Amino acid sequence: MARSSDLGILIEKLAAARAVTVLTGAGISADSGVPTFRGADGLWRNFRAEDLATPEAFERDPRLVWEWYNWRRELIAATRPNPAHSAVVELEQRSEEFWLITQNVDGLHRTAGSRKLSEIHGNIWMVRCTDCGSVEENHEVPIALLPVCSRCKGLLRPHIVWFGESLFPEDLSRCATALRTCDVLLVIGTSGVVYPAAGFASMAKESGAFVAEINLEPTPQSGLVDLSLQGRAKDLVPLLL
Secondary structure (H helix, E strand, O other): OOOHHHHHHHHHHHHHOOEEEEEEOHHHHHOOOOOOOOHHHHOEOOEOHHHHOOHHHHHHOHHHHHHHHHHHHHHHHOOOOOHHHHHHHHHHHHOOEEEEEEOOOOOHHHHHOOOOEEEOOEEEEEEEEOOOOOEEEOOOOOOOOOOEOOOOOOEEEEEEOOOOOOOOHHHHHHHHHHHHHOOEEEEEOOOOOOOOHHHHHHHHHHOOOEEEEEEOOOOOOOOOOOEEEEOOHHHHHHHHO
16 A cells, blocks of 8 residues: 555645646546456457457458447446546646546546546547548447448447557647656556557656656556555545645
């Protein structure tokens, strides 16, 4: 469990910071009951996430992929933001400069009230037309199979960055600015093994930021960061306020 002295240091750093950047991963959503969809949790009808979340899988069998995403949407629709999400919103409101970078696609940060954010892997409640490229919100549960674009009737796909696809360039650019200009980088609930997010802590530290992580257990980044706090995001993040 996190030591009170370490918590005190981080509270002081955040209070004194002009610019704060937060990076979140699956750990912050797990406290809301969102499954990780990787490993054992990721199995669905004997398929792994890595077999379904690809452009090739969608081209081969779009109905199967949409059935999986509809199942995920139904699970996520039943969840709500937790105290860690709310605390991140308050950090945004308190900070002169703030940016949130999330690897999560569940949309819970937006639901909680976060406004200055990059959803670098996309958002499960957004759809994109495979013909005209238009992106729009869609909260239908269940979603019609197969969903079509309201503008051109082209086939819609989830607005998600799949395996084998590049992150959106505008997101990467905005994130790089936030990482290079922040005084404090707070990394919450991510093991730091999936790139490019795995390199974000190094980028901020090289630019002079104080980097702290909050995670259930030590991560490959724990030796790099200035402070590593072990515990649940929903318990620890609100204490930073």
